[in-house]
Amino acid sequence: MSTEPLIFQNSRDGRGAKAQWPAATDGNALPDSLVRKQPPRLPQTGELQTVRHYTRLSQKNFSIDTHFYPLGSCTMKYNPRACNTLAMLPGFLMRHPLAPVSRSQGVLACLHELQDMLRHVTGMHAVSLTPMAGAQGEFTGVAMIRAYHKARGDEGRTEIIVPDAAHGTNPATATMLGFDVREIPTREDGDVDFEALKEALGPQTAGIMLTNPSTLGVFERRIKEIADLVHEAGGLLYYDGANLNAILGKTRPGDMGFDVIHMNLHKTFSTPHGGGGPGAGAVGVSERLAPFMPIPVVGQADDGSYRWLDEQDLPQSIGRLSTFMGNAGVLLRAYVYARLLGREGMERVAEFATLNANYLMARMKEKGFDLAFDGRRASHEFIVTLKRQKQELTLTASDVAKRLLDYGFHAPTVYFPLLVPECLLIEPTETEDRESLDAFVEAMASIWEEAKTDIEHVKGAPWDLPVRRLDETRAARQLDVRYDFNGEAAA
């Protein structure tokens, strides 16, 4: 594929997409002292040339719509087109966030119903939709735990417990809220080390952050006992909903004993990942945390009309975390998806995500790959370790990831979780058909064969993409993060 120049390189003085320009006005109304002397060097290109440039760039991406994307922990499933089309109806797009509620009943009805559906499917007491991503949902959850202890005058709880297999956001979030992070180890079989947990718990424990099924792809079987232990110690349980897709409609975090959860709606509720956002990280809470929910929340009056609940309604709220109402347009997409699935569809999400993962795991094992947790059921994802291939052939997880791209598959998540060497975390999701899974298994087997005969060819991959393997060290050392207009002119 040919190199696409930067749009700045196509820019010519005096060109422009002139149909997009409003009529010129008489001069600049700014005080002279504030007027800009040099215009910003934004591109000057015609409309077709701009459209063509960005269309060509799009073609350099892998995406769910074009490729199997078994990226563990990211739930790359089909993003139904209807969700996008219906969230982008003019009546929704043109609504100002501060427009009167009397002119917002349509959107508020959708959001209120979404709150309810999420509440029921997770078994929580109440839901707030405002967090703008999973990490902000985590922040919200831990902030509520902090506010809860504080409101009770329980000031000595300075520690958050996090298993060593957790997502990096968990410890990073606890730190942002001023907590000390205490890591506890994971057992051989993937469950939390119960004895280590007991030892870590005490009057300093504010709470524990858990993902279930864990990032290791297995269900934490003693979750109820863990919940009881943590509660006895006066701590609260935080559920990282990154893997909610695995259990949707099968078991509910609220029933497991969790006090607060966040849901990545861009995973389980199929809103787009968009090349890294926008996400949406709705939170669900138990009754005792409900007074602390972030605002605004959608409430319904006795006459059936909807309105925003604010500080007056929730005086103990941890407050506002986004300028307006979080990623409302994403929430509308999640609403449409939830309605398309309905209760029957929600149960099938977990069923088929799990069927696909266990099938793929069995097929990989058949081909001789080593599973990190052999003998356990896969949840919606599982881990293959290439420790043996690395020892025997110097074949690494990264080599396989890059070579898979040549075969037309997006790579699984590599090197996470950190405690499994040379790992591939593979999550096929429920929307893939059996043929895609079989083709992936064949590609993996074929790469292993290639490594036995021509390891250099594998290590040189990718060969067939717009670029070959990129020098990341150079990127960090010789920092080039914007176009150098002068450099270009000099050249």
Add this chain to the structure above:
Amino acid sequence: MPFVPHTEKDIQEMLSVIGAPSVDALFDEIPEHLRCKKLDAIPSSAPEMEITRVMHERAAADGIALNFIGAGAYEHHIPAAVWEITTRGEFYSAYTPYQAEASQGTLQLLYEFQTMMCELTGMEISNASLYDGASSLAEALLMAVRSLGRKASGRVLLPRALHPYYRQVAANLTHAQGVTLHEVDFEAGTGLTTVAAAERAGVEAPTAVVISQPNFFGGLEDVDALTDWAHAQGALVIAVVNPTLLAVHRPPSEWGSKGADIVVGEGQPLGAPLSSGGPYFGFLCCSKQYVRQMPGRIVGRTLDLDGKPGYTLTLQAREQHIRRSKATSNICTNQGLLVTAATIYMSLLGPEGLSRVANASMANTRKLRDALTALPGVTAALSAPFFHETVLTLDRKVAPVLERLSDEGIVGGLDISGMYPELGNALLVCATETRTDADIARYKQALGEVLARAKAA
């Protein structure tokens, strides 16, 4: 069943490969007492045809009003090509570009975006976006604290004339890390933030001073004086700016004698629809010396094995997936899709188009002010020069007037009398380039009738 392609034959064959008797058996590690019962409270599956009808009805339920609210979210014209391209599946359904070789489209676009934001703000570095304007300000405050290291007092001065929601969000997101916010009053009559007022706040050794250009009232601050004063206190200057304004306004890098240190703002005016408040995106730019304290994704240009240029995420050692509890922020996602829209928007508008948008918005807001203040009972509240928003004072409570206007299909601005009681019956109004002379005349007529009717009654 929606979106699951399996046939009955597939299911049986897959189960036999797994060696499980049924799909239900795959959940046998979940203890029986935790298995959930039927989800009866959730509605049954709706076919696409049915939900399409529901959504069309709800989108139309409230009508499309003629809008005169800004207050942090602005109704600009968005070229059709922006979202046509942005919602192509290759952008829409891709993940964060961890596998750089399979994500060159998104990565090159982000590099172009970073360049455009550096051009608008005059700064050396831009990240690939944060969640929204208010949360970007919070991240900038934390970044300032990290940048000053042990010298940081954690005390931040911010104007009371900054968007009230920005002040709330900044407080909520930073207070657990020892940041304290101290408000600087605005001057009665102009609504502007003066150096004298900043001094009166009496905050010793501030870590950062926040300057909002324009401020919440639309007013244009004396950014040079404020910047120089802040630097004289040893503080970092954090500029909160409207990106459209920067097409015509001196960039923050040129404020005062040394320029701003960190620049943040709401990216929504660059191609994101109002959409009830989101998704939008926040931007954050800084000078090079602070780059290692910057939160969020950054894209860098590098070379591949053949020496050909390519793009990749860089400086990831700052981030949560590497540094865990010592990361600069817990943020993972940016607002990639919105940045895609913004990059295409800025390319289509170009320097001429964007400056026309800024100037036309300024001109329209002046026309709006002149038209409305010609009505008895309506006066301009503040005398300062303004961008594309301004505050009017009514001779009576604002809320009932806005309700009457809403009945006429006009969203007539934001009642800010509760947020700023000292301004009296204050109404914040905005007219971007999308408001025509006829729109303004319609507003004037409707407001005149509402005011006259109430007086008569």
